[in-house]
Amino acid sequence: MTNVRFAVAVHVLTLLAHAQAPCTSAFIASSVNTHPVVVRRILGALQRAGLVTGQTGPGGGFRIAKAASKVKLSDVFLAVEDSAAPASHHPNPQCPVGRQVKGLVTDVGKRAEKAFLASLAGQTVEDLARVVRKKAGSAASC
Template sequence: MKPISSRFSIAVHILTLVSSSAQPCTWDFLAGSVYTNPVIIRKILGMLKKAGLVEVRAGTGGASLARPSSEITLLDVYRAVEAAAAEGLFSFHDHPNPACEIGRGIEDALQAELRAAQAALERSLAAATIEGLQGSILDGAV
């Protein structure tokens, strides 16, 4: 199975850092904390902006949250940066053999299980907020 890309963890890192800062965060500041290239930060900030999670000011204006961290769930972040959110987390192999008893029925039988697994993931992500994650980090609970 292809793992969820690092965009998700980077986006959560960015939002948690922006949430903890009293001032808008610059790309270079964010890139220094994430320890990655500012180009990656700009790309992910663009996705987060499109999703309405951050506001980005040109130049050295930096990024700030578009709504309170208590209202930004990890599911919001996942949907903002992962293509799998729209397509579904799991993909199925093309064209199982219809002449085979298992091949004929595997997709229908497995799809219900895969939908349930994705729903469980989404429920868990929906229950967690950037504010809660930030609190866990700052309280040393992790």
């Protein structure tokens, strides 16, 4: 996979699980090492998935929307990524082998994606936050 949205999303959620007060996109961006708008884009996706809430105005920012122990990493993945399955191709429709293979490959990809997501579903943001708390102390800052 080439994009880093999942890694950033997990990073941000772990950060928010740590935090007491709402975090601004500028603060988060300095931890993630990117631009605040990039953070807002990813948090927009997490918001649509019901994982975080954003509040405008002074003292506003983002909060995690529910207990970190209820946020599975598969939820995070699906919030920021369309699919983990390999893409299908477009075989010559006149080739009987090609027609069949296309369907089979799609099925194979879906099964593998399911296994991928099941692995992610075995861990929650809280699991990561616990490790971080232990090793990095409880400071939420940078």
